[in-house]
Amino acid sequence: MLSAEKELKESIGNTTRRSLLRNAALMGAAAVAAPTIAMPSEAAAERAAASSFANVLEQPAKVTVFLEDKSIVTLTRSGDSWREGALTIDTERTKRGLQLRLAAPGSSVLRVHFRWRAKLPAATLRVLGDAWERSYGELGWREVVPERALPWYFLTFDGHKTHGYGVAVGPAAFAFWLCDGEGVSLWLDVRNGGNGVLLGERSLPMVTVIAREGETGEAPMTAARALCHLMSPSPKKSSGPIYGSNDWYYAYGKNTPAGILRDADLVAELAPAGGASPFSIIDMGWEDQAKFPDMTALAASIRSKGVRPGIWIRPMQPVVKADPRLLLPANRFATAQDAEGNPSYDPTIPEGLDAALARVRQVKAYQFELIKHDFSTFDFLGQWGFTMSASPARGGWNFSDRSRTSAEIIRSFYEAISHVAGDSLVIGCNTIGHIGAGLFDAQRIGDDVSGKMWERSRRMGVNTLAFRLAQHQAFFAADADCVPLTAAIPWSFTRQWLDLVAKTGTVLLISPELGAVNAEAKAAIKAAFAIAAKGGQELTPVDWLDTHTPRRWQAAAASGGAVEQYDWLGDQGAYPFEV
DSSP states (O other), X not given: OOHHHHHHHHHHOOOSHHHHHHOOOOOGGGGSOOOOOOOOOXXXXXXXXXXXXXXXXXXXXXXXXXXXXXXXXXXXXXXXXXXETTEEEEEEEOSSSXXXXXXXXXXXXEEEEEEEEOOOOTTTOEEEEOOSSSBOSOOOOBOOOTTOOEESEEEEEOSSOEEEEEEOSSOSSEEEEEEETTEEEEEEEOOBTTBOBOOTTOEEEEEEEEEEOOOTTOOHHHHHHHHHHHHOSSOOOOSSOOEEEESHHHHTTOOOHHHHHHHHHHHHHHSOTTSOOOEEEEOTTTTOTTTOSOHHHHHHHHHHTTOEEEEEEOTTSOSSOOOGGGBOOGGGSSSHHHHHHOOOBOTTSHHHHHHHHHHHHHHHHTTOSEEEEOOHHHHHHSOOHHHHTTOXXXXXXXXXXXXXXXXXXXXXXXHHHHHHHTTSEEEESSSOHHHHTTTOSEEEOBOOOOSSOHHHIIIXXXXXXXXXXXXXXXXXXXEOOOEEEOTTSOHHHHHHHHHHHHHHTSOEEEEXXXXXOOHHHHHHHHHHHHXXXXXXXXXXXXXXXXXXXXXXXXXXXXXXXXXXXXXXXXXXXXXXXXX
């Protein structure tokens, strides 16, 4: 390693929550930019436009079931049902889409594969997929890659039309798609943990397939938003825009009541008069009772400043040593280090679920008005999203109750958190947006940005904001993560990131380091808060077909339609190493 690179990495240190807890580096491959693909010629695009839609609302050509005993069973169609022995999959066309239901008495089922045949212009088609939970800087329009797993939904663009395919939110299975020149596949993971689900006599409504054929000349972002609204027609709407402060990106867990009250003072000073009330969110670190002896009093002090108090929790992890019988199996993790450092409650055991929810009840009793719950995907499944590929969980383990799928168990857990939280807003982080949609007020849609290195914020923040913006107000309020205001980040980048997040109307939270907020920064924050409090200007990326960190963003016509151009690279270019 070059000495300069080594010195820089040492000065940066660990910048993410999981790296502080696990002392492990990020996988750099996940943050590689999506390649730019040449636009098809006009003649080729016209030919593709007539045949680039695969109708996945029709009966599939083939249905295959994968069992825990290694059997692979091909089902035979009879009308709207597919059968082989006791295995049955019923397909029902509803107003929303094509519902797929599984019955498997006496069998332990792992996965189900549906295949639709269609001649697609693979050579000229662009494809945009989603991510299992948060994204990790990997999103972007790409060429057709037949084996690439596309979690939850995907879009295709043929030069004239943008078509969308997905499953309705709140599914009972983990779903991913494959797209190639011969057709489209849908794979449904119905496992319980890493083993097969035992449904008994129960019929499982796995997913409802959604498809939307695009219109000629329709903007890809318009099509993406329409698809997200079809998949999620009833998002949970919070009482107003979510903006304010979060201490993570200057404190990194070393927060104090004095620092948090300083943040609340700053937010109160810069928030618009008469607008939606801002938040001051306390992140990880408050669990140290020696530093934070009275959380009820701290919440009240924040509220007394005209700012709403919020707080971070990790509900799945025991605060003190727990009864091993209440915990999930350690072999869901890839390493012994992860298994030892991350014990987690099994929510299918009533006492385990109650212990996890005790954390939510605790902060609710402190009278916090926003609850950010974190780490549950990693705690449930033993993997980060960037390691999942086509398999959200490692094989060989299961929850205590094997009668439900992992997706059902996770959805039930989210419902329980939402219920206990009551009228407090709920933000999910390292949670599965497609399962939490309709239950969460907001969701962290990308991995951590950084208060120590701008390159990480460019890769993670700008990328996820551009390519998951369509989920905003369709699934929940999208949170592309904070705007760190620290001495380590050049103000030129911070100013632009602050401006972009505010104008998209997504969640806007600043992390203001003591001494880093001067008069110019205050003026910029005040202007951004005023925009955020009114819901933004619906800024959307213009050049997202050509880059994975779009520079050109256009406001909605109602906001004037102006195009903003941002410079994410400056004169130093990108940093080519892991961040």
